[in-house]
Amino acid sequence: MAKHDPHLDLLFHALSDPTRRMMLNRLARGPAPVTELAGPTGLRLPTILRHLSVLEEAGLVATQKDGRVRSCAFQPQAMQPMTDWLDEQRKVWEARLDRLDDYVMNLMKEREK
Numbered sequence: 001m002a003k004h005d006p007h008l009d010l011l012f013h014a015l016s017d018p019t020r021r022m023m024l025n026r027l028a029r030g031p032a033p034v035t036e037l038a039g040p041t042g043l044r045l046p047t048i049l050r051h052l053s054v055l056e057e058a059g060l061v062a063t064q065k066d067g068r069v070r071s072c073a074f075q076p077q078a079m080q081p082m083t084d085w086l087d088e089q090r091k092v093w094e095a096r097l098d099r100l101d102d103y104v105m106n107l108m109k110e111r112e113k
Contacts, residue, residue: 007058011082014058019043020051024060027074034063034070 014020023037038048052072055061059078064071 005081005085007081008085010058011060011079014054014060017051020055023051023055024074027061027072031071031073034072037072
């Protein structure tokens with residue numbers, strides 16, 4: 001059984017929602033107040049705050065309160081475990097496809113004989 005990393009579950013869960021991905025896309029350009037993140041979604045503030053809490057729990061967003069304004073910032077380094085896992089999976093599947101290619105090529109050569 002493969003090693004299970006519960007943090008990966010949090011990351012993939014956080015990225016599974018299009019609203020949260022949109023919020024991260026906006027934050028990739030720089031920090032923003034919660035009201036700015038809520039604007040294009042058409043969602044009410046409590047819903048936006050729930051989305052932000054999912055992103056915070058995964059470590060993708062850090063928030064800071066200054067007076068009445070809560071600002072959010074993207075934490076791109078939090079995506080590294082997911083990137084590492086995806087790279088491992090890519091290597092596994094490329095090796096499998098290479099073996100399949102070798103097998104098919106050998107079958108074709110045997111048929112030519």
